[in-house]
Amino acid sequence: MTPSGLAPHDPAPQPHGAAGDDAAATPAPNPLPRQNEHKAADAPDTLSPRTEPHATGPHVVGAHAANRLPRPVPDASVLTLDDPGPLLANGSSADVFALDDDYVLRRYRGNHDAAHEARILRHVAAHGFPVPAVYLSEGPNLLMERLHGPTLLQALAAGEVAIGDAAQILVDLHEQLHAIPPAPDAPVDESQWPFVPTGPVVVHLDLHPGNVVLSDTRGPTLVDWANARAATAELDVALSALILAEVAVDAGGDYSHAARALLAAFLVRSAVSPIDALEEATRTRRADPGLVTGERELVEEAGELVRDLIRVAS
Structure with missing residues (x-):
């Protein structure tokens, strides 16, 4: 895996400004009402090696002030527009379009149902x-709310969030999510990746710094829920660790040391050990259809790094 976004999932970032820029910098078309998608458009391809606590703490506040009421929610006609607005982000299966400062349209390609x-x-x-x-x-x-603020990945790259603080944000999101039981009416299409055993809690299966927006109104907010389902907390933590480890073992990556430090901090802080789920996570990750050339080859080595760091921590 390359460091450019930590994981190749949708939506892949599109240029919009420097790390920490308000997502509203993308101009919105006048005739349409609004929403947003997570990945701030120009996600940097680096992790900052900064390890000391940042003076402002772990939550970066964006420039978009919450000092006005959002505009009315657009009607259903925006869902079928051929040209809904500027492209904010795109990935292997979905595109995200800015309708305005308040709303975005996330549109899957093919026959994927977003329900x-x-x-x-x-x-x-x-x-x-x-x-x-x-x-x-x-x-x-x-049709979704538009978030304003940098991704955690961008904030790390800009030195605005320390590695220890970033690790704690990831741990806190995992813990809060895994306290939620699955919805009783939430069937999963078992013909679609990821193919994982069911479990007792809601999991995200793609929780990494590129999918956390430091929203100026919500704080750390998790986006990109295409893989979410009911599984085990151990598998969810193992996949997060594996994604970070792929960046760490990338020999051509300038920020592999910072990724290793973030991974180590994440594993030390997590009350859930991923060790028993690591084999399943490795199989799942290798089967990810979104991996690009060279990334699949890093998965096994990444798994070994996770095992080594768990052994050191214990």
Whole structure:
């Protein structure tokens, strides 16, 4: 895996400004009402090696002040627009378009139905978990709240968040998420990756710094829920560790040492040990259809690094 975004999941960042820039910097088309998607457009491809606590603490506040009421929620007609607005982000299976400062449209390609993601987002939001609000869902389209603020990855790269603080944010999000039971009416399409055994809690299966937005109104907020389902906390933590480890073992990566430090800090702080789920996580990760050339080859080595760091910590 390359450091450019930590994981190759959608949406891959598109240029919009320097780390920490307000996502609203992308101009919105006048005729449309709004929403946003997580990955701040220009996610840096680096992790800062900074390890001392930052003076401002772990939560970076964006420039977008919450001093006005959001505009009215757009009607369902925006879900089927051929040209919904500027492209904020895109990835292997979905694109995210800016409708305005308040709303975004997330649109899957192909025949993917966004209803599962919408159900999970509403379910975890009802339990107080920080996610962007979902307003409408139809076919491959989701009308969502637009978040403003840098990703945790961007804040790390800019030296605005220390590695220890970033690790704690990841741990806190895992712990809060794994306290949520699965929704009773949340079927999963078992023909779609990831193929994992079911479990007793809601999991994200792609929780890493590129998928955490340091929202100026919500604080650390988790995005990209395409893989979410019911599984075990151990598997979820193992996949997060594996994704970080892939950056750490990338011999051509300038920031592999910083990624290793973040991984070590994450493992030390986590009350959930991923060791028993690491083999399953490795199989799942290797089967990820979103991995690009060279990344799949890093998975086994990344798993060994996770094992080594767990042994050292114990």
